Amino acid sequence: MRALEPLLLLDASRASAELGEARRRAAAGSIDASARDAGRAETLWASGARASAYGYAERALDRALEAAAHAGVEDEALSRLLGERWAGRVERARAAACLPAPRSDDELADHHAELYAERLACAGRLAGALEHRTWAPDAIARARWVRWAVGLGVAALFAAFALYQIRFEPPRPQAEASAYRTVDVVQTWPPENAVDRDEMSYWHLPPGETGWLELTLSPPRDVSALRVMNAHDLHADDQNRYDRRRFDHASRAIVVRAYAGGREVAATEYELTRLRALDRDTIPLEARGVERIRIEVTSFWGAGGGLAEVEVLP
Amino acid sequence: MSAATSLRRQRNASLLVVGAVTAIFVGTASVDHGYNWDEWAIVEAARESVRAVEIVQPNHGYNGFYFLCGTLVTFAHGLDDLPAALIEIKQMPTMPFDPARYRAIHRWQLDMYRLLGSEGFKLEVRRVFLGLSALAIPLVFLTVLRLFPRRYLEAAGAAALLGLSWEIAVRARCTEVDAPQMMLVALHVYLTSVALTTTTRARTLLAMLGVGGATGLVLGCKMTGVFLVVPSVLLAWAVPTHRRASERALLVLAMFAGLGGALAFFAPETFSDPIRVLHHGFNTAEGYRSVQPGYPFYVEPPHEHFYRIQLWTFLVAPSPLVPVAAALSAISLAGFVRLWRERRRFSLLVAIYPLAVVATMSALPLLQQRNFVQLFPFVCVAFGAGLVAIRVRWPSPRVAQALLALVGAAMLFNAGWLFHAQRSVRDTTRDTILEEVRAYVSGSERDLYVSRRLHGALRETFEERFECAWPRTEEPPMRDPRLVMYYTDHIPRHWLSVRMGFVERTFAPLDQNYDWYATWKGHLEHHRVVAVSMESAEEMNVQLQAMLRCRRR
Known part of the structure; x- marks a missing residue:
């Protein structure tokens, strides 16, 4: 239940009810005063008025301790509220009140600066721990609703994302091909490029040749269609510094065959066009328990066959 | 609601805003933005590193x-x-x-040669530059917060101004050192504010070490970083924790230790090869000095250069819409005043670098706006200070709400533009460009000068609505004409850059602000269409005799 406290706010309602309206208001007022003094201290420090800032930091801690007293948190209860370490720090910061305060910026020594930072940290910590206790009952109810709504909303988003990943993002198929085009060790157009979800990378057949691309689905799955993007030279300017011929590959007539249990279970013929925009063709292919899909390129546009992307639709 | 609760909510909201802005900045970056003419340098340097299995660069570009x-x-x-x-x-x-003796190294070299020849390498490097540049957003946030403690929303506004600026996003996604340098300058500004406001002497010493490190990193990016050495040294006299001369000397030493360490790690050639580094520096300076009128980035020094820098910084960089940019810049100007009045030491120190950069660059006839990206964090920090100034001057909650609504609307517009630009880079093709040009031509009431190639691409549209003919010696004047042509129909090096509104309209993916970088290749350079006024055409020496004259029917 402790872990759910930020959502349930049970401690806050209990403490608020125990305090009563008058003490709750007094504690809230002290916390506000502490926050204002801490803000003044930080602003003065940033502007270089460090001795004045020191005084406000002292006041901020005093006000926070005053709030604790209003909230019924006595000295021994501080460790329950803040933990042993922070309770000790608060105690030491309070005990250091006997140190003479600097009267000018020139008198402000390193130990004053450390004490200034420590007082602000303690005041902030104490005020933060007490804040929930000083909320009015209706504010607690409202905060509870808001936190539940936000928590559930975030959880729903995560759940939807996880569900999408599990249900709608099947593992990518493995791609093999009868052949692929290579110029040298750097310039190659391998079959993996057809399933890498990158519209700007392509599988190319060697120039002038027909051939096939085969996708292995593991585990086997039901298939309703293929979504195919033909190889293209869109954006070719960006990639090859104006040698458009390098990208003059695109498939034309293709035959798609699906295999399950070692035999052909579906086949369809399709004619692809040369792309003028980054469009995909959806090719119906109904089959169950498909293990592999073979796309045979029987004719091509330009210098040779090729495909940019192939997606298997469930 | 109590003041403490309100403050906590503001803090949470500002963290959410900074996170969202960073996500939008990185998420809409379109690193796959096409051809960058300057990228060969990093590819070749990496190839040389792989060949020699060396990190230090043998050749300095x-x-x-x-x-x-x-x-x-x-x-x-x-x-x-x-x-x-x-x-x-x-x-x-x-x-x-000899690396070739070892099979594992040889195998790695082959893999790397393959990687270096692919688009993948360029995209990965662009992502590195983008990621580094994105760090400027939280740095601006932290700086404003350091200067004006607990002003969370104002700090988030400053961070949003930087993170949602299209101009910054465009530069950050390119393989250019300017945007990471901007981040490092922002780091320097932040560490300066830390050194001035930190509590103890030990922390000040650490901050000075950091300031030195940031100075070294900026110097490791570009030679202009040398201007940061002066404020970094003077900072030792400005910090409140160290008053004696020996203490200040210690701070200066710490700063130089940080500077040297950063250079040794990130730009080791500064020590190993100082002559070549200096040679490169002087060579670059000479290149900036030697451009002549007619060059796309030529401006008259110093007045025109200075004027155009200010134009870009205050009317272009904050928002793609000039009135919005002007309004946001007005807040920044109020912020400069606020900073001067309330954070005098910080302002004096921090102003040295931008003033030195602007003064030095203004004296040169070559203007590239990417050199001034590093100054935008100063505008953003001032923007945060300006928001604080307005809140302090008019503390009424209504003013605060109105300010939030107005700045929020401007930022939403900027964010929307980033998404729009990202989709434009992704989706624009030859055909979509021609569709847009067709709509422009059909809707235009003007007569047009049209290049032969563009006329051929949109023959039906022109034949339906215009009478097109080659120029004759005697003919009546055209009605408020415009010149419409492919960018490559004119000599690319004659296109004038760094001029706001020089081109009336560019039909291209939003991978660049072509007003300021007309010669950028990017996506679809050969399919980019531009519409320019006759004055601009004349200034570029476009041969109108080679254009078809199309009179509206």
Whole structure:
């Protein structure tokens, strides 16, 4: 239940009810005063008025301790509220009140600066721990609703994302091909490029040749269609510094065959066009328990066959 | 609601805003934005590093930080081969060291050559530059917060101004050192504010070490970083914790230790090869000095250069819409005043660098706006200060709400533009460009000068609505004409850049602000269509005799 406290706010309602309206208001007022003094201290420090800032930091801690007293948190209860370490720090910061305060910026020594930072940290910590206790009952109810709504909303988003990943993002198929085009060790157009979800990378057949691309689905799955993007030279300017011929590959007539249990279970013929925009063709292919899909390129546009992307639709 | 609760909510909201802005900045970056003419330098340097298995650059085209980003990518790809390579080297430690002797290294080199020849490498390097540049957003947030404690929303506004600026986003996604340099300048500004406001002497010493490190990193990006040395040294006299001369000397020493350490790590050639580094620096300066009128980026020094820098910084960079940019800049100007009045030491120190950069660059006839990206964090910090100034001057909650609504609307517009630009880079093709030009031509009431190639591409549209003919010696004047042509129909090096509104309309993916970088290749350079006024055409010496005259029917 402790872990759910930020959502349930049970401690806050209990403490608020125990305090009563008058003490709750007094504690809230002290916390506000502490926050204002801490803000003044930080602003003065940033502007270089460090001795004045020191005084406000002292006041901020005093006000926070005053709030604790209003909230019924006595000295021994501080460790329950803040933990042993922070309770000790608060105690030491309070005990250091006997140190003479600097009267000018020139008198402000390193130990004053450390004490200034420590007082602000303690005041902030104490005020933060007490804040929930000083909320009015209706504010607690409202905060509870808001936190539940936000928590559930975030959880729903995560759940939807996880569900999408599990249900709608099947593992990518493995791609093999009868052949692929290579110029040298750097310039190659391998079959993996057809399933890498990158519209700007392509599988190319060697120039002038027909051939096939085969996708292995593991585990086997039901298939309703293929979504195919033909190889293209869109954006070719960006990639090859104006040698458009390098990208003059695109498939034309293709035959798609699906295999399950070692035999052909579906086949369809399709004619692809040369792309003028980054469009995909959806090719119906109904089959169950498909293990592999073979796309045979029987004719091509330009210098040779090729495909940019192939997606298997469930 | 109590003041403490309100403050906590503001803090949470500001963190959410900074996170969202950073996500939008990175998420809409379109690193796949096409051809960058300058990228060969990093590819070749990485190839040389792979060949020699060396990190330090043997040839200097830029300072080391730029190359290190590319080298890091290649060496990161080689981490899995490293154990095998070390084992082989241990087994066969022959002299001299010849990488080709070791199979694991050779295998890695082949993999890297393949990577370096692919688009993938360029995209990975661009992502490194983008990621580094994005750090400027939280740095601006932290700086404003450091200067004006608990002003969370104002700090988030300053961070949003930087993170949602299209101009910054465009530069950050390119393989250019300017945007990472901007981040490092923002780091320097932040550490300066830390040194001035930190509590103890030990922390001040650490902050000075950091300031020195940031100075070294900026110097490792570009030579202009040398201007940061002056404020970094003067900072030792401005911090409140160290008053004696010996203490200040210690701070200066710490700063130089940080500077030297950063240079040694990120730009080691500064020490190993100082003559070449200096040679490159002087060569670059000479290149900036020697441009002539007619060059796309030529401006008259110093007045025109100075004027155009200010134009870009205050009317272009804050928002793609000039009135919005002007309004946001007005807040920044109020912020400069606020900073001067309330944070005098910080302002004096921090102003040295931008003033020195602007003064130096203004004296040169070559203007490239990317050199001034590094000044935008100053505008953003001032924007945060300006928001604080307005809140302090008019503390009424209504004013605060109105300010939130107005700044929020401007930022939403900027964010929307980033998404729009990202979709434009992704979706624009030859055909979509021609569709837009067709709509423009059909809707235009003007007569047009049209290039032969564009006329051929949209023949039906022109034949339906215009009468097109080659120019004759005697003919009546055209009605408020415009010139419409492909960008490559004119000599690319004659296109004038760095002029706001010089081109009336560009039909191209939003991968660049072509007003300021007309010669950028990017996506679909050969399909980019431009519509220019006759004055602009004349200024560029476009041969109108070679254009078809199309009179509206």
